[in-house]
Amino acid sequence: MSRWKPNARDRLERAALALFLERGFDSVTVPEITARAGLTTRTFFRHFADKREVLFADADQMPALAARLVHDAPPDLGPIDLVARALPTLAATAFEGRLEQLKHRKAIIDGNDGLRERELRKKEQLVDAIAEAFRHRGVDDLTAAVTAETAVGVVKVALRRWVESSGQEPLRTVMTDSLAQISEAFDQFNQPRSGPRRSAESPLIA
Amino acid sequence: MSRWKPNARDRLERAALALFLERGFDSVTVPEITARAGLTTRTFFRHFADKREVLFADADQMPALAARLVHDAPPDLGPIDLVARALPTLAATAFEGRLEQLKHRKAIIDGNDGLRERELRKKEQLVDAIAEAFRHRGVDDLTAAVTAETAVGVVKVALRRWVESSGQEPLRTVMTDSLAQISEAFDQFNQPRSGPRRSAESPLIA
Numbered sequence: 001m002s003r004w005k006p007n008a009r010d011r012l013e014r015a016a017l018a019l020f021l022e023r024g025f026d027s028v029t030v031p032e033i034t035a036r037a038g039l040t041t042r043t044f045f046r047h048f049a050d051k052r053e054v055l056f057a058d059a060d061q062m063p064a065l066a067a068r069l070v071h072d073a074p075p076d077l078g079p080i081d082l083v084a085r086a087l088p089t090l091a092a093t094a095f096e097g098r099l100e101q102l103k104h105r106k107a108i109i110d111g112n113d114g115l116r117e118r119e120l121r122k123k124e125q126l127v128d129a130i131a132e133a134f135r136h137r138g139v140d141d142l143t144a145a146v147t148a149e150t151a152v153g154v155v156k157v158a159l160r161r162w163v164e165s166s167g168q169e170p171l172r173t174v175m176t177d178s179l180a181q182i183s184e185a186f187d188q189f190n191q192p193r194s195g196p197r198r199s200a201e202s203p204l205i206a
Numbered sequence: 207m208s209r210w211k212p213n214a215r216d217r218l219e220r221a222a223l224a225l226f227l228e229r230g231f232d233s234v235t236v237p238e239i240t241a242r243a244g245l246t247t248r249t250f251f252r253h254f255a256d257k258r259e260v261l262f263a264d265a266d267q268m269p270a271l272a273a274r275l276v277h278d279a280p281p282d283l284g285p286i287d288l289v290a291r292a293l294p295t296l297a298a299t300a301f302e303g304r305l306e307q308l309k310h311r312k313a314i315i316d317g318n319d320g321l322r323e324r325e326l327r328k329k330e331q332l333v334d335a336i337a338e339a340f341r342h343r344g345v346d347d348l349t350a351a352v353t354a355e356t357a358v359g360v361v362k363v364a365l366r367r368w369v370e371s372s373g374q375e376p377l378r379t380v381m382t383d384s385l386a387q388i389s390e391a392f393d394q395f396n397q398p399r400s401g402p403r404r405s406a407e408s409p410l411i412a
């Protein structure tokens with residue numbers, strides 16, 4: 001990167017988000033973005049395929065990143081332990097330090113049907129990539145699929161809460177809390193509070 | 207309903223699905239659907255707002271149905287217990303007995319970007335409705351949101367598996383299995399198999 005254009009990508013992203021917010025995503029052109037950023041369209045297209053990519057370039061990386069986190073985990077780790085361990089890395093790699101951008105991005109996407117649909121499609125691809133990575137670890141089909149849905153659900157809920165609360169708590173804390181809440185709900189299901197553990201009631205053990 | 211048009215809605219749905227499969231969703235018209243079904247367009251529009259509604263009329267009912275199941279559950283039931291109890295009712299009310307239609311519907315939607323996006327949007331609305339219903343029961347925000355994501359994930363995975371396996375097992379069994387798998391994964395997380403329960407390791411108890 002030329003020393004005359006430090007952080008070109010970041011500047012382009014900030015300029016684009018500001019313009020999308022001011023004037024609506026549909027009406028903003030790439031030359032307007034580059035003019036605002038003080039950069040050339042040539043520089044823009046070195047970083048993004050089109051103006052949509054300013055919003056989705058990072059989301060496009062998510063399936064590969066998540067799959068790598070699953071792939072690199074110790075082989076004997078249970079599926080939810082793996083998710084619990086991967087969440088802080090995911091937070092640090094993909095989201096933390098980008099609160100303002102993510103807030104603007106969310107506002108832009110929420111206001112545009114086409115963008116919301118693309119966002120949902122990206123989430124779907126993320127679920128599929130995680131499920132596939134779990135299957136590669138030998139996790140059975142059904143567990144792989146449902147764990148992937150749950151993991152993406154936890155990330156989605158945590159991310160929304162983090163952005164909406166303007167980062168009151170660190171994202172990794174919100175993510176850990178989200179997982180802890182659903183984990184607690186399952187613990188309550190597996191082990192009713194008002195009686196002995198279900199397994200202790202089983203005739204095999206009693 | 208006139209005795210000359212028994213099951214008009216069902217006949218219209220079958221005719222529409224057959225035509226969508228044969229010729230692609232986009233190129234089929236309402237008069238073609240009604241001709242195939244041997245009914246009038248007037249009858250069609252008494253049952254469906256447009257040809258899209260043939261695919262989504264039932265999905266449109268899902269948020270209200272799921273919210274009612276959450277609302278009607280005994281107040282002291284934990285969130286996952288509630289989901290576990292609601293799944294068979296959901297299966298019976300919304301899906302069972304409709305395997306062929308659901309199979310065709312899935313094939314049509316999978317082959318059309320616009321329909322897939324609408325399907326994802328409906329799922330999103332279902333998640334929101336369930337989360338809202340949980341909050342009304344006094345479940346905290348975070349648990350409500352993550353439980354709703356997980357519940358819809360379980361239903362989605364089970365439904366896909368049921369349709370893809372041509373209903374080899376009853377849907378309620380597949381749903382119960384999906385929930386059992388993710389529950390087992392959380393149980394493993396909450397209580398590692400190779401050691402004492404996490405709480406027993408806590409210095410507060412040791």
